[in-house]
Amino acid sequence: MRLLVIEDNRSLVANLFDYFEARGHTLDAAPDGVTGLHLASCHHYDAIVLDWMLPRMNGPEVLYKLRNEHGSDVPVIMLTARDELPDKIVGFRSGADDYLTKPFALPELEVRLEALLARASGQRARxxxxxxxxxxxxxxxxxxxxxxxxxxxxxxxxxxxxxxxxxxxxxxxxxxxxxxxxxxxxxxxxxxxxxxxxxxxxxxxxxxxxxxxxxxxxxxxxxxxxxxxxxx
Structure with missing residues (x-):
């Protein structure tokens, strides 16, 4: 699985790299929304982990541009401390496939990503x-x-x-x-x-x-x- 992590918290990014690379996955990281959108639109990723509060461009805006301007259907899970229902609605309406609030357990993120990839694979097959x-x-x-x-x-x-x-x-x-x-x-x-x-x-x-x-x-x-x- 090749993942793009768009997140400005360096400690969290380091934890994600340690966890997923130890399981044989490949990761790229972007510290801000503009860089993240560029990587997501120019390269292929199996899934994207996207923070909400980002420098230069916030998560929902990145997601909206990725879906509507670049036509990407890559699975995206939003990873954010914003846990109110209105925030979740904004996230999903921007194009998120899943929404996980911080703090979270790394194994839960892993199984959610696996579920997204399995569902996306089935949709592509049909x-x-x-x-x-x-x-x-x-x-x-x-x-x-x-x-x-x-x-x-x-x-x-x-x-x-x-x-x-x-x-x-x-x-x-x-x-x-x-x-x-x-x-x-x-x-x-x-x-x-x-x-x-x-x-x-x-x-x-x-x-x-x-x-x-x-x-x-x-x-x-x-x-x-x-x-x-x-x-x-």
Missing amino acids: RVLEVADLRLDLGTLEATRGGQSLHLYPACRKLLEVLMLASPAAVTRERLEYALWGDSPPDGDMLRSHIYELRRSVDGPFETKLIHTLPRTGYRIGLPYASAADGR
């Missing part, structure tokens, strides 16, 4: 992603557009999944590279080659193009902005 007339069944791995079956290599299928999960938001090049190669991307611009192959399958035979390049940012999948606004 989910069918749809963007315009493009469909991707995450259970069968079948991709179709306009009812026509698409032939996709595994790398292209993974890119398509990441782009469709984020749609209509853009996905950075760094996040796409991590989805394919983790922390060891190959030399050269192999991502561009995979995007080219993906375009050939998804857009080649069709008049309306769904895959768009955002210079200096990355890529997005969806209807062209003008067409989407016009309802076409």
